[in-house]
Amino acid sequence: MHKDMTILFHRAEDHYLTDGEMICLRHNAKRLKHSLQVYEILRDNEIRIFQTVADRLVDAFPQEREKILEDALKHWLAIMRYCGMALLLNSPEYLDHHILEWLTDQVKAHQMQTIESKLYKLLKQELETFLPTQEYDVLMPFLEQIKNTLFTSEKVKELVSSH
Amino acid sequence: MISVANLVKDSHLFGNFFSPDAYLQGDVETGLLESRGGARLIALPEALLQGLYNGLISEVGQAAGVVLFKCGSHWGKHFYRRFGEEISQYYQKPIAQMEMVEFLQCLKQSWKTHGWGIIDFNFDYYQKGFIVTQIQNSPFDEVTPEGDMTMGYAEAGILSSFFTLLTGRNLHCIQTTSETPDYPWNYFVIGLEERIKPAEAWRSEGQDHDTIMERLGNNQPSSNN
Numbered sequence: 185m186h187k188d189m190t191i192l193f194h195r196a197e198d199h200y201l202t203d204g205e206m207i208c209l210r211h212n213a214k215r216l217k218h219s220l221q222v223y224e225i226l227r228d229n230e231i232r233i234f235q236t237v238a239d240r241l242v243d244a245f246p247q248e249r250e251k252i253l254e255d256a257l258k259h260w261l262a263i264m265r266y267c268g269m270a271l272l273l274n275s276p277e278y279l280d281h282h283i284l285e286w287l288t289d290q291v292k293a294h295q296m297q298t299i300e301s302k303l304y305k306l307l308k309q310e311l312e313t314f315l316p317t318q319e320y321d322v323l324m325p326f327l328e329q330i331k332n333t334l335f336t337s338e339k340v341k342e343l344v345s346s347h
Numbered sequence: 348m349i350s351v352a353n354l355v356k357d358s359h360l361f362g363n364f365f366s367p368d369a370y371l372q373g374d375v376e377t378g379l380l381e382s383r384g385g386a387r388l389i390a391l392p393e394a395l396l397q398g399l400y401n402g403l404i405s406e407v408g409q410a411a412g413v414v415l416f417k418c419g420s421h422w423g424k425h426f427y428r429r430f431g432e433e434i435s436q437y438y439q440k441p442i443a444q445m446e447m448v449e450f451l452q453c454l455k456q457s458w459k460t461h462g463w464g465i466i467d468f469n470f471d472y473y474q475k476g477f478i479v480t481q482i483q484n485s486p487f488d489e490v491t492p493e494g495d496m497t498m499g500y501a502e503a504g505i506l507s508s509f510f511t512l513l514t515g516r517n518l519h520c521i522q523t524t525s526e527t528p529d530y531p532w533n534y535f536v537i538g539l540e541e542r543i544k545p546a547e548a549w550r551s552e553g554q555d556h557d558t559i560m561e562r563l564g565n566n567q568p569s570s571n572n
Contacts, residue, residue: 234351242349254349261351262360278368286363286452293448 187275188212215274222319223268233314234261237306244302256299259287260307267326276329284333291334301335364437365456384433388461397490404492412500419504426505427512430457442513462486463502475564476542480506480520481532488526488533498522499533510537521546524556536563 189212192205201209226233238257245253263283270279291300308327312320364370364383371388373380380388404411434453435441442450451468458466464484472479482488487501499522507520519540526533534556536543545566549559 231351231355234354238349238351250349254354257349257351257354258358258360261355262362265360266362281363281366281368283362286366286456289452289455290446290448 212274216272218319218322219271219274222315222322223272225315225319226264226268229314230261230264233307233310236310237303240306241299241303244306245299248299252294252296252299255294256296256303259291259300260303263287263330264307267323267330270326271323276326279326279329280333284330288334288336292336297335304331304335359439361438363456364434364453365460367460370460382429382433384429384436386429386433391486393486393490396486400490401492412498415500416504416507419501419506420508421504422501423505423508424512427509430454472536472560472564476538477560477563478510478537479560480535480537482535483526483532485526485533498525499535502533503535506535506537519543521550523550523559530555536560538563542566 188208192201192209195201195205234257237260238253241253241257242250266279266283269282270276291297311323311327315323370383371380372383380390382388400411400415403414407414430453431442434445434450438445438449438453445453455466455468458464463486464482466480466482469479469481482499482502485499485502488499491498503520503522507518510520511518516539518537520535520537521543523534523536523546524530524532536546536559543563546559546563549562554562
């Protein structure tokens with residue numbers, strides 16, 4: 185749930201919402217409407233977006249076992265589903281608790297950071313071309329959060345940042 | 348070629364089963380707090396935990412450590428069973444088929460969501476037969492009175508029985524050091540009892556965790572594993 189909206193829900197203990205609080209509520213309602221549109225685009229185009237990413241990933245790692253690439257793709261399919269929900273809830277914590285914390289060690293342990301960081305870059309490029317600018321901008325903070333959480337080592341950060 | 352349509356169709360895309368907002372469920376009307384797997388949970392007030400520790404120490408003194416270890420060990424057996432049931436059901440595979448890193452991540456998340464602090468594992472000494480565990484923000488450590496009783500006996504107990512059931516070998520667990528402002532973790536070593544036993548004496552001598560681990564490593568030639 186939107187954090188500032190949750191705070192507003194407790195205001196009934198004390199008063200009807202003030203005009204200032206109503207502006208905040210309206211702003212969040214407007215934001216939710218926009219987030220729903222982005223969410224629907226992500227949902228309806230999940231396979232299309234990821235198929236392009238998968239094809240490019242195979243091109244980038246032709247020697248890699250298919251199972252490894254599939255595992256990485258499954259991670260990111262899940263990440264994007266949770267990312268979409270975090271977007272609706274406007275909750276970075278949701279994204280952290282439900283998927284990122286759980287995946288970070290696994291990505292590190294399997295030394296999949298090179299593949300996953302490439303996948304992140306390909307996905308980001310795909311989303312950038314696929315989503316209208318305004319929609320992409322709404323998603324951007326969550327993509328940054330994913331990058332900063334999953335790719336913690338300096339070396340991998342360089343890989344992700346380089347173009 | 349990889350078919351994303353098949354990936355989406357064939358596999359369940361898993362996340363963190365123990366995410367606190369999903370894991371902690373409850374029914375206010377019936378007064379039940381439950382895990383999402385249906386196991387009953389209770390919130391233990393800090394004062395009650397403190398009372399249990401103080402009462403135990405005043406009744407049995409130094410033996411309180413042994414009692415707490417036994418309590419932890421008993422609890423660990425039940426925790427292992429419930430934990431195993433919950434994760435194998437959710438992730439749709441038996442524990443034995445789970446990768447170690449995935450299993451440990453579940454354990455870490457479960458530990459945290461239950462409010463027992465942050466737990467982590469180190470396998471640097473695994474080849475020598477030891478697993479090192481570190482815990483931060485332990486509620487048990489916080490309620491233990493200062494002095495000789497600064498050890499997380501209950502946690503050592505839970506870890507010993509948990510890893511005994513996991514590995515099928517009779518393992519023991521000893522705390523090597525307590526959390527201090529300079530050293531913000533409680534460290535534990537898990538291994539066969541006769542092999543980790545010397546750690547207790549070294550701890551009493553005031554040796555730090557790294558020294559104890561080095562000595563344990565040297566003390567146990569790998570050919571004896």
